Amino acid sequence: MKIGIVSDSHGNTGALDAMLAHPAADGVSCWLFAGDIAGDGEYLSMVTRQTVIRVAGNNDWPYSSLQDVEIAEIEGHRIFLTHGHLFGVSFSTAALQEAARAEGADLAVYGHTHVADCSPGEITVLNPGSIARPRDSARGSFLIVSLMPDQQPECRLIRLSGAKGC
Numbered sequence: 001m002k003i004g005i006v007s008d009s010h011g012n013t014g015a016l017d018a019m020l021a022h023p024a025a026d027g028v029s030c031w032l033f034a035g036d037i038a039g040d041g042e043y044l045s046m047v048t049r050q051t052v053i054r055v056a057g058n059n060d061w062p063y064s065s066l067q068d069v070e071i072a073e074i075e076g077h078r079i080f081l082t083h084g085h086l087f088g089v090s091f092s093t094a095a096l097q098e099a100a101r102a103e104g105a106d107l108a109v110y111g112h113t114h115v116a117d118c119s120p121g122e123i124t125v126l127n128p129g130s131i132a133r134p135r136d137s138a139r140g141s142f143l144i145v146s147l148m149p150d151q152q153p154e155c156r157l158i159r160l161s162g163a164k165g166c
């Protein structure tokens, strides 16, 4: 099953539209939105037919009713989804991986840093970067992940064409 992961759109719903229009997004069964900002996750859930699993970001507190952590079960994988600021991800993903392990997850998905991260391992750690305000490129990014039972996820980082959003 193919899932899409996006984060840190910071109000730029046009970047989300560009993501959905990207050929790589064809056939996505489910989206994960890793926070910042909650209204964009809501927008995404309205403009797609697919389920959008969402968490709150640091810029969403205390106005959002979204949780800080969601656990998703997809194709035999258990995914720990969080924005990341509560786990110190700007310094290290060690605490994030520990929290994911404690939940029995094999994937940990975060955002917040605006820097893409695809690190396979006992806990596969994934960050789609920022779709609108990337810090690792001039172009916003999202992740396409293929999940198959009993196999390591296959991850593909997709960058939007054109100038970065604002």
Ligand SMILES: [Mn+2]
Pocket (backbone or CB within 6 Å): 008, 036, 057, 058, 059, 083, 085, 111, 112, 113
């Ligand atoms: Mn953030």
